[in-house]
Amino acid sequence: MLRFVCGRFQSGIRRYATSIDRFRNIGIIAHIDAGKTTTTERMLYCAGKIKRIGDVDSGDTVTDFLPQERDRGITIQSAAISFQWHDSSRDNSPRVINLIDTPGHADFIFEVIRSLKVLDGAVLILDGVAGVEAQTEKLWRYSRNIPKICFVNKMDRVGAGFSKTLKELTYKTDRRCVVVNFPYFEQTNQSEDPVFCGVIDVINMKLLKWDTKANSPDAVTVVDLLKLNDSDNAKVEAIKSRESMVEILGELDDVFVQEFFDGPSEGNSLKVSPQVLNKSIRKLTIANELTPVLAGASFKNVGIQPLLDGIIQYLPSPLEARLPEVNPKDIPVVHDPKVGALINKQNNLCVALAFKVTHDQIRGLMVFVRIYSGVLNSGNTVMNTTTGEKFRIGKLVIMQADQAQEVKSLSPGQIGVLTGATITNKVATGDTIISHSIKKDGIRSFGEKESQLKVNAIQIPPPVFSVIVEPKSLGNKKLIEDALKEITMEDPSLHVIIDEETGQTVLNGMGQLHLEIAKFRLVNEMKVPVDFGKIAVSYKETLEVPTEVVTFKDERGFHFSLSVESFEKDTINIEERNGASCFSVDNDENYLIIEGFQDRLQKSNWAYQIPIRNFVTTILSSAMASLQSAGKVGHLPLYSCAVRLKKDWDFPLDLQSPAELLSITRSLITEALQTVDVSNYTLLEPVMDAHISVPQNDIGTVMQDLCSARTATISSLDDENVSSSDKLMELESQSKHLYYPTDSTLGTAKIQDDKLKTIHAICPLKEMVTYSSKLRSLTKGRGELHMDYKGMSKVSQERIPDILQEL
Numbered sequence: 001m002l003r004f005v006c007g008r009f010q011s012g013i014r015r016y017a018t019s020i021d022r023f024r025n026i027g028i029i030a031h032i033d034a035g036k037t038t039t040t041e042r043m044l045y046c047a048g049k050i051k052r053i054g055d056v057d058s059g060d061t062v063t064d065f066l067p068q069e070r071d072r073g074i075t076i077q078s079a080a081i082s083f084q085w086h087d088s089s090r091d092n093s094p095r096v097i098n099l100i101d102t103p104g105h106a107d108f109i110f111e112v113i114r115s116l117k118v119l120d121g122a123v124l125i126l127d128g129v130a131g132v133e134a135q136t137e138k139l140w141r142y143s144r145n146i147p148k149i150c151f152v153n154k155m156d157r158v159g160a161g162f163s164k165t166l167k168e169l170t171y172k173t174d175r176r177c178v179v180v181n182f183p184y185f186e187q188t189n190q191s192e193d194p195v196f197c198g199v200i201d202v203i204n205m206k207l208l209k210w211d212t213k214a215n216s217p218d219a220v221t222v223v224d225l226l227k228l229n230d231s232d233n234a235k236v237e238a239i240k241s242r243e244s245m246v247e248i249l250g251e252l253d254d255v256f257v258q259e260f261f262d263g264p265s266e267g268n269s270l271k272v273s274p275q276v277l278n279k280s281i282r283k284l285t286i287a288n289e290l291t292p293v294l295a296g297a298s299f300k301n302v303g304i305q306p307l308l309d310g311i312i313q314y315l316p317s318p319l320e321a322r323l324p325e326v327n328p329k330d331i332p333v334v335h336d337p338k339v340g341a342l343i344n345k346q347n348n349l350c351v352a353l354a355f356k357v358t359h360d361q362i363r364g365l366m367v368f369v370r371i372y373s374g375v376l377n378s379g380n381t382v383m384n385t386t387t388g389e390k391f392r393i394g395k396l397v398i399m400q401a402d403q404a405q406e407v408k409s410l411s412p413g414q415i416g417v418l419t420g421a422t423i424t425n426k427v428a429t430g431d432t433i434i435s436h437s438i439k440k441d442g443i444r445s446f447g448e449k450e451s452q453l454k455v456n457a458i459q460i461p462p463p464v465f466s467v468i469v470e471p472k473s474l475g476n477k478k479l480i481e482d483a484l485k486e487i488t489m490e491d492p493s494l495h496v497i498i499d500e501e502t503g504q505t506v507l508n509g510m511g512q513l514h515l516e517i518a519k520f521r522l523v524n525e526m527k528v529p530v531d532f533g534k535i536a537v538s539y540k541e542t543l544e545v546p547t548e549v550v551t552f553k554d555e556r557g558f559h560f561s562l563s564v565e566s567f568e569k570d571t572i573n574i575e576e577r578n579g580a581s582c583f584s585v586d587n588d589e590n591y592l593i594i595e596g597f598q599d600r601l602q603k604s605n606w607a608y609q610i611p612i613r614n615f616v617t618t619i620l621s622s623a624m625a626s627l628q629s630a631g632k633v634g635h636l637p638l639y640s641c642a643v644r645l646k647k648d649w650d651f652p653l654d655l656q657s658p659a660e661l662l663s664i665t666r667s668l669i670t671e672a673l674q675t676v677d678v679s680n681y682t683l684l685e686p687v688m689d690a691h692i693s694v695p696q697n698d699i700g701t702v703m704q705d706l707c708s709a710r711t712a713t714i715s716s717l718d719d720e721n722v723s724s725s726d727k728l729m730e731l732e733s734q735s736k737h738l739y740y741p742t743d744s745t746l747g748t749a750k751i752q753d754d755k756l757k758t759i760h761a762i763c764p765l766k767e768m769v770t771y772s773s774k775l776r777s778l779t780k781g782r783g784e785l786h787m788d789y790k791g792m793s794k795v796s797q798e799r800i801p802d803i804l805q806e807l
Contacts, residue, residue, distance in 0.1 A: 020317060020318050020319050020339075020340065020411060020412060020413050020414075021317045021318075021319050021320075022093065022094075022095045022096055022317065023095070023096050023098065023317055023318055023413050023414070024095055024096070024097045024098065024120070024121065024311055024312060024315055024316075024317065025098045025118065025119050025120045025121070025318065025321075025370075025413065025415060026097060026098070026099055026100070026119060026120065026121045026122060026123060026311055026315055027099070027100040027101075027102055027112075027115050027116060027119045027121075027122045027123070028040055028099065028100065028101045028102060028122070028123050028125060029102050029112060029116075029122050029123070029124055029125070029139045029143060030124060030125035030126070030127075030136070030139070031126075031127065031130070031133040031134075031135040031136045031139070032103075032105050032106075032135065033127070034125045034126060034127040034130075034133075034136075034153060034154075035125055035127070035153040035154060035298045035299070036101055036102065036125055037101055038298045038299055039123075039125055039151065039153065039298040039304070039307070040081075040099065040101045041053055041298075042217060042298050042301055042304040043083070043097075043099070043304060043307070043308060044081065044083060045217060046085075046217050046218075046304050046305055046308060047083040047084060047085050047097075047308065048083075049081070049083040053301075080098065080099065080100045080101075080399070080415070081099055081101075082096060082097065082098045082099070082398075082399070083096075083097055083099070084096055084097070085097055085308045085309075085311070085312060095312045097308075097311060097312075098415055100115045100119065102115050105513060106135060106138075106510075106511065106786070106787070106788075107509075107510050107511030107512070107513040107514040108510070108513075108514065109138075109142075109461060109510065110460060110461060110491070110492070110493035110510065112139065112142060113142060113458065113459065113461070114355050114356070114429065114430075114458050115355075116142055116143050116146060117353065117355055117370075117456045117458055118353060118355045118370035118415065118456070119146060120146070120147075120315065120316050120317070120318055120320075120321035120322075120413075121146060121147045121148065121149075121311070121315030121316055121321075122143050122146050122147075122148045122315075123148070123149055123150075123151055123307070123311065124136070124139065124140065124143070124148050124149070124150045124151070125150075125151050125153050126150060126151065126152045126153060126165050126169065127153060127154050127165075128152045128153060128154045128155045128157065128160035128161060128162060128165055128295075129154055129157045129158075129159045129160045129161075131161075131164060131165045131168045132165065132168040132169050132172050132173070133784075133786070134691040134693075134786030134788075135786055137172055137173070138788060140172075140173050145288065145322060146288075146322070147285050147286050147287075147288055147314070147315055147316055148285075148291055149180075149285070149291065149292045149293070149294065149307075149310050149311065149314055149315065150169060150177070150291055150292070150293045150294070151293075151294050151295070151296060151303075151307050152165050152166070152183075152293065152294070152295045152296070153296060153297065153298055154297055154298075154299070155183045155196045155295050155296060155297045155302070155303075156195075156196045156212075156297035156299070156300045156302070157297075158193075160196070161743040162182055162183050162295050162741060162743060163182075163740035163741055163742070163743045164743055166179070166293060166738075166740055167740060169291075169293070170738065175290075175291050176248065176252070176289065176290050176291070176738075177290070177291045177292075177293050177738060178244075178245055178248050178249070178281060178290055178291070178292055178293065178738070179202055179241050179244070179245065179293050179738070179739070179741065180201075180202060180203060180281070180292045180293060180294050180306075180310060181199040181200055181201045181202060181203075181208075181294050181295055181303070181306055182199065182200055182202070182237070182241065182295050182741040183196055183198075183199060183200075183295045183741075184196070184197065184198040184199055184200050184207060184208075184209065184234060185197070185744045186198075186209075194744050195212075196297060196300075196302070197209055197210055197211075197212055197302065198210055198220075198302065199294070199295050199296060199302070199303050199306060200225070200234055200237065200238050200241070200741075201306065202238060202241045202242050202245055203274045203277050203278060204274050205224070205225045205226050205238055205242065205270070206222050206223065206224060206225060207222070207223040207224075207225055207234055207238075208220055208221075208222055208223075208303075208306065209221045209222075209223065210300070210301060210302045212300050212301075212302065215301065216301060217301040217302075217304050217305065219301075220305070225238050226270070237741050237742065239270065240739050240741075241739050241741060242269050242270060243269045243739070244737055244738055244739030245269075245277065246260065246269040246272060246277075247737035248290070248737045248738065249277070249280045249281065249284070251737060252284050252289055252290060253280045253283065253284060255280070255283075256276070256279075256280040259272075259276050260272060260276075263276065278313050278314075281313070281314055282313060282314050285314040285315070286314075286315075286316045286320050292310060292314050294306055294307055294310055317413070318340050318412055318413020318414075319337065319338075319339075319340050319412075319413070321340070321413070323335060323341050324341055324343075324351075324353075324372045324455045324456050325455070325456050325457070326343060326453060326454070326455055327452075327453070327454040327455075327457065328449070328452060328453075331343065331344050331449055331453060332344060332345060339373065339374075339412050340372070340373065340412040340413060341372050341373045341412070342373060343372070343373050343453070343455075344449060344450060344453070346374075346446070346450070347374075347437075348374060348436050348437040348438055348439075348442065348445075349373060349374050349434060349436070349437070349446065349450060350371065350373065350374030350375055350376045350434060350435040350436065350437045351371075351372045351373045351374060351432065351433075351434055351453065351455055352369040352370060352371050352372065352376055352410075352432070352433045352434075352435075353369060353370050353372065353430075353431075353432060353433075353455050353456050354367050354368070354369050354418075354427045354428070354429060354430065354431045354432075354433060355368055355369070355370060355429065355430070355458065356368035356429060356490075357427060357428060357429050357489050357490055358490050359486055359490065363404075363419055364419070364420075364421070364424075365419070365420075365421075365423060365424050366397075366417050366418070366419055367417065367418040367419075367423055367427045368415065368416075368417050369410070369415070369416060369417070369418060369433065370414075370415050371410045371411060371412050371413065371414050371415075371416070372412065372455055372456075373412055374412070374435070374436075374437040375409050375410065375411055375412075375437040375438075376393075376396065376409060376410045376416075376433075376435055376437075377396075377408065377409045377435070377437070377440070378393065378394065378395055378396045378407075378408055378409065379392065379393065379394070379440060380392070380393060380435045380436065380440050380441075380442075381393075381435070381440060381441045381442075381443050382433050382434065382435040382443065383433070383434050383435070383443050383451060384426060384427055384431050384432070384433055385431070385432045385433070385434060385450075385451055385452060385453050385454060386428070386430075386431045386432065386454070387426075387431070387613075388451065388611075388613045389426060390443060391422060391423065391426050392422055393418050393420065393422060393423060394418070394419060394420025394421070394422050394423070395419050395420055396408070396409065396410055396416055396417070396418065396419075397416060397417040397419055398410075398414070398415075398416050398417070399416075399417060404417075428489060428492070429458065429489070429490075429492050430457065430458040430460075430492065430586070432453055432454050432455045434446065434450055434451075434453060458492075460492050460493055460586050460587050461493060461510060461789060462587065462589060462686075462789065463493065463494070463495050463508035463509050463510055463538060463587065464508075464510065464511070464537065464538055464686040464765055464789055465508065465509050465510070465511055465512055465514070465515055465535055465536065465537060465538060466506050466507065466508045466509070466515075466535070466536055466537075466538040467506070467507050467509075467515050467519070467532050467533055467534070467535045467536070468504055468505070468506055468507075468532065468533030469484070469505045469506070469507050469522075469530055469531075469532060469533075470504075470505070470530065470531045470532075470533070471529065471530060471531075472529040472530060472531055473529070476528070476529045476530070479528055479529070480505070480522075480528055480530055483522055483526045483528045483530075484496050484505070484507065484522075486526070487518060487521060487522065487526075491518075492586055492587065493509065493510050493514070493587075494507060494508065494509050494514075494518055495507075495508040495509075495587040496508070497628050497629075497637060498628075508538055508587075512535050512769070515535050516535070519532055536806070536807075537685065537686060537765050537766045537769070538686065539634065539636050539683060539684065539685055539795075539803065539807065540631070540636055540637050540638065540639035540683075540684040540685075540792055541630075541631030541632070541633050541634065541636045541637070541638055541639065541681050541682060541683055541684060542566055542638060542639050542640055542641060542681070542682050542684055542792075543564065543565060543566050543638070543641055543676060543680060543681060543682075544566070544680045544681070544682055545676060545680045546563055546564065546565035546566070547563045547564045547565070547672040547673055547675045547676050548563065548672065548675040549561055549562070549563045549646065549672075550562065550563070550668050550671045550672045550675070551668075552664050552667070552668055556652050557650060557651060557652040557653070558650070558651050558652070558660075558664065559648060559649060559650040559651070560645065560646075560649050560650075560651075560664055560665070560668060561645075561646040561648065561649070562643055562644060562645045562646060562665075562668050562669065562672060563643075563644050563646075563672055564627075564638075564641055564642070564643055564644070564669060564672050564673060565641065565642055565644060566640060566641055566642075567590075567591050567593075567640060567641055567642035568640065569589075569591075569640075572591075575593055576598075578595075579595065579596055579597075579598050579599060579647075580593050580594060580595045580596070580597060580598070580647075581593070581594050581597040581598060581601075582642075583616060583620050584620075584624075585620065585621075585624055588624055589639050589640050589792075590623070590624055590627050590638060590639070590640070590641050590642065590643075591641075591642040591643070592616075592619060592620045592623045592624075592642070592643050592645070593642050593643070593644045593645065594616070594619070594645045594649070595644065595645060595646055595647035595649075596647030596648075596649075600612075607653055608651070608653055608655065609653065609654055609655060609656050610651075610655055610656065610657075610658055610661075614658055615658065615661070617658075618658035618661045618662050618665075619645065619661060619665050621662070622661070622662045622663075622665040622666050622669075623643040623665060623669060625666070626643075626665070626666050626669040626670065627641060627643070627669070630669075630670075630673050631681055631683075632673075632676075632678040632681045633678065633681045633682070633683045633800070633804070634683060634803075634804050634807050636683070636807075639684055639792055640792070643665075643669060682794050682795075683794070683795040683800055683803065683804075684792040684793065684794060684795065685764055685765065685766060685792065685793060685795050685803070686764075686765040686789060686791075686792055686793075687762055687763060687764055687765065687790050687791060687792070687793040688762070688763050688764075688765050688768055688787040688788065688789060688790055689760070689762060689787065689788045689789075689790040690712070690759075690760070690761045690762070690763045690768065690785065690786070690787045691758055691759075691760060691785075691786045691787070692706070692758065692759040692761065692775065692783060692784070692785050693756050693757070693758050693759075693783065693784040693785075694756065694757060694758075694759065694775075694778075694779050694782070694783045695756060695757075695779060695782050695783075696756070696757055698778060698779045698780075698782075698783065699717070699757055699759070701778050702759065702775070702778055702779065702783065703759060705774070705778060706759070706761055706763065709767070710763050710764070710767040710768065710771065711763075711764060711767060711796075711799075712761040712762060712763040712764075712767070713761060713762045713763075714759065714760070714761050715760040715761060715762060716759075716760045717757055717758070717759055717760070718757065718758045718760065719757060719758075762790060762793075763787075764793075764795075765787075766803075768785075768787060771785060772785050
């Protein structure tokens with residue numbers, strides 16, 4: 001759930017005065033415990049948004065304010081806050097940073113996915129000790145299309161290595177990087193080892209030193225490196241880094257090369273102005289060709305102001321951001337320098353994505369939207385292109401920390417909120433909303449293409465854990481249904497299945513912690529009298545052979561023939577080339593194939609009273625519901641199956657209600673499934689792509705346990721040490737011209753991960769639920785586990801009886 005940290009409404013209606021080019025919509029992403037929330041807290045303090053710095057361990061940070069977050073010391077729900085920052089190297093006008101602090105735990109990856117859909121840039125925070133971790137690589141893949149800057153955090157910790165982390169970043173992400181600043185260490189009388197206390201600014205050739213004892217980000221001293229002796233190590237390293245920066249920019253930016261040789265610098269890297277360097281880095285970052293890298297220690301308040309400057313300097317405004325992904329694909333999207341995206345050549349078309357729906361105890365339903373084109377005005381009639389429903393919106397609000405400011409309109413690039421009773425049950429997460437930018441009822445002036453438009457579709461990962469939810473008494477059933485509807489509307493990665501035969505309600509989620517938090521909300525926040533079963537792995541079934549074709553036909557004009565078969569998503573294009581159309585719903589890997597549908601889509605061929613959209617929605621909902629408990633091995637949901645409606649389908653032209661279509665479809669699917677013997681149903685289980693980092697001495701023990709006790713399949717064994725000989729040549733080609741400053745602390749620190757190996761294995765989720773504690777035991781606490789959902793896999797015959805008994 002995305003939370004805008006908010007309080008009371010401000011009185012009066014205002015227009016947002018800041019121009020579009022001064023916005024930065026950015027997210028903070030990182031592996032868990034890399035320091036996202038700590039960094040966010042320091043940013044807010046430096047920007048004057050808060051007067052006191054909160055602490056994650058103390059449970060008093062601004063963005064982590066839920067009881068479960070403060071108790072556990074982790075971010076559970078993405079939190080957004082807006083603040084202003086003056087970048088002294090540009091003009092004096094402040095920029096507005098709309099910042100989203102995202103969770104790092106793998107169970108809440110959907111929070112990150114949907115946040116990235118509405119962001120123009122991101123700050124990837126790296127742990128300077130742990131380096132590039134498995135979740136870091138995953139986040140990089142999810143954000144691959146978004147310009148990023150990297151912040152190597154925790155440089156004050158023993159074993160932290162800036163260049164070590166930079167090498168890992170370059171090697172594991174295959175991205176060109178440029179060092180904007182790097183750590184500065186100073187020898188003190190209090191410590192035998194050098195102490196991290198500042199950063200060396202390569203752009204401005206300055207040394208920024210913080211007084212870490214003062215415990216304030218403002219206690220900083222600026223030293224001009226060019227005035228130091230030529231033998232000073234800080235100056236030497238800075239010059240090498242500046243020369244490296246110039247070479248990298250020269251290779252990627254032809255305009256920079258021309259300015260470098262023909263401009264005032266006359267080919268001298270030290271004479272290139274900061275403005276020229278920043279301009280080139282900004283252009284390449286926005287083009288996603290280069291990633292600026294900075295250093296700091298957020299807990300020690302070191303490096304925060306340069307990071308804020310970097311956000312303004314290098315990340316795009318909404319006018320410079322990538323164009324949104326639009327479906328249908330033939331709808332043109334072009335860039336307009338004044339308004340950003342121009343969709344379908346419609347100057348007055350407003351397109352917004354509802355990326356979050358939440359219920360506030362005071363304000364009621366709140367729908368968070370990102371505006372991609374046009375202007376959304378309060379009181380306008382809008383259309384939800386997912387449902388086709390038109391409705392009038394009420395007040396528009398911009399959330400800014402402890403204030404909710406009512407506005408007349410939302411412009412391109414802005415993130416705002418729809419409120420009011422008129423939007424209840426009208427919008428869900430991921431829906432696209434369109435409106436006319438000028439006319440209140442101008443939605444009627446748009447055509448069929450606009451009514452089908454979908455922008456930046458949000459893909460929901462499949463849930464892999466489940467828990468049975470039961471009312472404490474039959475009288476509480478309706479209360480539970482309403483609460484589950486609300487909680488799944490807010491978090492679509494939670495999925496509810498109702499077994500019509502047994503009457504059981506099953507709540508599915510991304511992981512054990514995900515479901516634990518959902519249980520806590522139902523009981524403690526919503527006060528629902530409910531009992532829960534044991535959290536378990538979600539199993540499915542599938543068909544090994546297609547069913548027979550079954551038919552319903554009567555004298556009124558109904559004619560439906562269908563079958564059910566296993567189906568792979570990759571074959572959708574083949575079906576569509578053959579004139580069929582494929583449909584599915586969120587959180588479901590099953591499909592509806594309607595043969596001959598593309599011909600019927602032509603208005604001249606659709607003579608039925610029931611609208612096309614209603615026809616599809618009815619058949620689809622009936623098909624998906626019928627497959628939810630249709631398995632014969634364990635009465636489980638079918639997975640990766642398709643209901644195929646044959647092309648000779650028909651129904652009465654004057655049919656006004658789709659209710660009969662619903663019952664006919666369901667009866668036919670049940671009949672079709674009966675034609676397949678139980679021996680042709682297969683039990684499926686979720687399997688995980690596991691990355692296990694272990695010391696070299698423990699490899700044999702860990703691999704034996706994985707293969708024997710966990711029934712895992714080993715994919716590969718990799719050396720984590722980037723400096724190993726077999727990786728140096730590849731690293732050198734990827735990091736051409738990049739200078740790695742000396743890691744002055746690594747020589748004195750005891751680095752334990754030099755001989756770490758990573759085991760890549762495919763493992764059944766059931767066998768890995770409690771594996772973390774076993775791994776710690778096998779490796780004396782040094783082993784680390786990270787898992788990603790890989791898919792569903794057939795269960796071996798010998799394991800089926802045990803699983804069925806558990807179910």
